[in-house]
Amino acid sequence: MxxxxxxxxxxxxxxxxxxxxxxxxxxxxxxxxxxxxxxxxxxxxxxxxxxxxxxxxxxxxxxxxxxxxxxxxxxxxxxxxxxxxxxxxxxxxxxxxxxxxxxxxxxxxxPLEQWEQVSRDDFQKAIDQLRPPHLREAYKLHASGLRYRAIAQQLSAPEGTVGRWLSEARQALRELLAPDRSSREGTVES
Structure with a gap:
């Protein structure tokens, strides 16, 4: 990052x-x-x-x-x-x-807000593209409702590291779902 x-x-x-x-x-x-x-x-x-x-x-x-x-x-x-x-x-x-x-x-x-235009399928595809895998896992766990401490325990990482991973995951998702990217490619890659 x-x-x-x-x-x-x-x-x-x-x-x-x-x-x-x-x-x-x-x-x-x-x-x-x-x-x-x-x-x-x-x-x-x-x-x-x-x-x-x-x-x-x-x-x-x-x-x-x-x-x-x-x-x-x-x-x-x-x-x-x-x-x-x-x-x-x-x-x-x-x-x-x-x-x-x-x-x-x-x-x-x-008009819909930028993020209201993203379909569930495109959002899920973007999550599946998160790399390295610990970013994807941390994001999925947080999205399921787990707090930083629980995610840290489950992934055997410090809470601060989990926070950094989540920040990197959010940034990657913004980039993957950016309107200019989807208009160039037609859709989020799978």
Missing amino acids: AARGGATMDEGQHRQFDEFTRARRPVLLKVARRLCAGGTIDPEDLVQETLERAYRHFDKLAGENAGAVSVWLSTTLSNRFLDHCRRRRTEVLGAPALRVVQGDMTGEPV
């Missing part, structure tokens, strides 16, 4: 990031659980999104002192939480009415 700026992480950097994740994940999860208490946002997903951002910026974070890293992680976690809250508010309050208004004003049917 490429780090920010296009440089790829070597195996040693991946191990270093896994250690970084193991050391900081429990504190982040504790904060996320407090933020998400009583709501519909999953604290583990919030932590994972924060760690995905840390992964993309790891080249810079690795050189910072522990205090600066903690502040960066806390700020990122809080911002992700606020983004989720804003998105949910917009979805609940605006999206249904907006679609109705758009359709009524133009007289045209409202």
